[in-house]
Amino acid sequence: MWAPTYRKFRDTLTSMCRITSPHGCEPYVWPHLPSPPSGGAPGTRDAYEYGGTEIDKDGNYIVTIPGKGVDILWTSHCDTADSHPTIVNMKWNGDMLKTDGKTILGADDKVGCAIMAMMIRAGCPGTYAFFAGEEVGCVGSSAYATKTRLLQYDACISLDRKGYDSVITHQCGTRCCSDAWGTELAKLLSDASDGYIDMSVDSTGVFTDSREFIDLVPECTNLSVGYFMQHTPSEHTNVMFAYQLCCALIKIVSGDGIPAPQRDVTADDDDDTESYGSLTRWLAKRNRSIDKDMLSDEDWRNML
Numbered sequence: 001m002w003a004p005t006y007r008k009f010r011d012t013l014t015s016m017c018r019i020t021s022p023h024g025c026e027p028y029v030w031p032h033l034p035s036p037p038s039g040g041a042p043g044t045r046d047a048y049e050y051g052g053t054e055i056d057k058d059g060n061y062i063v064t065i066p067g068k069g070v071d072i073l074w075t076s077h078c079d080t081a082d083s084h085p086t087i088v089n090m091k092w093n094g095d096m097l098k099t100d101g102k103t104i105l106g107a108d109d110k111v112g113c114a115i116m117a118m119m120i121r122a123g124c125p126g127t128y129a130f131f132a133g134e135e136v137g138c139v140g141s142s143a144y145a146t147k148t149r150l151l152q153y154d155a156c157i158s159l160d161r162k163g164y165d166s167v168i169t170h171q172c173g174t175r176c177c178s179d180a181w182g183t184e185l186a187k188l189l190s191d192a193s194d195g196y197i198d199m200s201v202d203s204t205g206v207f208t209d210s211r212e213f214i215d216l217v218p219e220c221t222n223l224s225v226g227y228f229m230q231h232t233p234s235e236h237t238n239v240m241f242a243y244q245l246c247c248a249l250i251k252i253v254s255g256d257g258i259p260a261p262q263r264d265v266t267a268d269d270d271d272d273t274e275s276y277g278s279l280t281r282w283l284a285k286r287n288r289s290i291d292k293d294m295l296s297d298e299d300w301r302n303m304l
Helices: 006-017 045-049 107-121 139-145 179-192 209-213 239-254 279-285 297-303
Strands: 052-055 061-065 072-077 090-093 096-099 126-131 155-162 166-168 200-202 219-228 236-238
Touching: 006 096, 006 107, 006 239, 072 107, 072 139, 072 209, 107 126, 107 155, 107 219, 107 236, 107 239, 126 139, 139 209, 155 166, 155 209, 166 179, 179 200, 179 219, 179 239, 209 219, 219 239, 236 239
Parallel strands: 072 126, 072 155, 155 219, 166 200
Antiparallel strands: 052 061, 061 126, 090 096, 096 236, 166 219, 219 236
């Protein structure tokens, strides 16, 4: 099993973060992404020979690595939450990467992009969707969802959550994955990282690309990748945490794999608290003290 060195992971992430990439500028990230059928890590020739890369008409960069087992749609997004591309002056504090306070960092969601890039290099089977326009309303993922057949995938896992400890089970008050499946995934991550990663199921998710698939895919979640204060000049990310998560995911997917789904996508979930599609209404009702990094609606509009 191949896994990246910390230096390889760090350099990939910082290369992605050198310039912000608001919606429309996602191609700035593409040169840092692997492109089957060439460029795989040692020992991944077969996976790459039968894999492929596509950039669809909606600006999504899609990589497929065939393999047996649970069929996973992995997602991250290449756009950042600002209005024009800006050079980022990065600063380090130990393993914590931040900026000089004049720009956002773009760790939301270039951390997820870097993790997925290394999983592709490792030949981990799955479909890897680097979506466009998540920050302006999940533009790329909503378009991709219209092409996705019911039960085409067993699970959809976004790598786009702040903090260290969340396996998201609800987004905007709507259930997206079962507690049992989420708990099993958290245990696998802990075991694969020798206890370094300590996640648990979390029902306070907001909205990311995986939510577009909750009526099509049994288990849809969003995992913490170690960034904080997203969408602000105070944004920072723990690169060592992201690296450990990356290595744990490679170990899991290359081994026994992600757990089989348990949620019945065709049945109504009995603990939904809000109807699909109303992010504004849900945010208005939500107690923002749950998530101190949450921007107000006015703050969010000012960032666009």
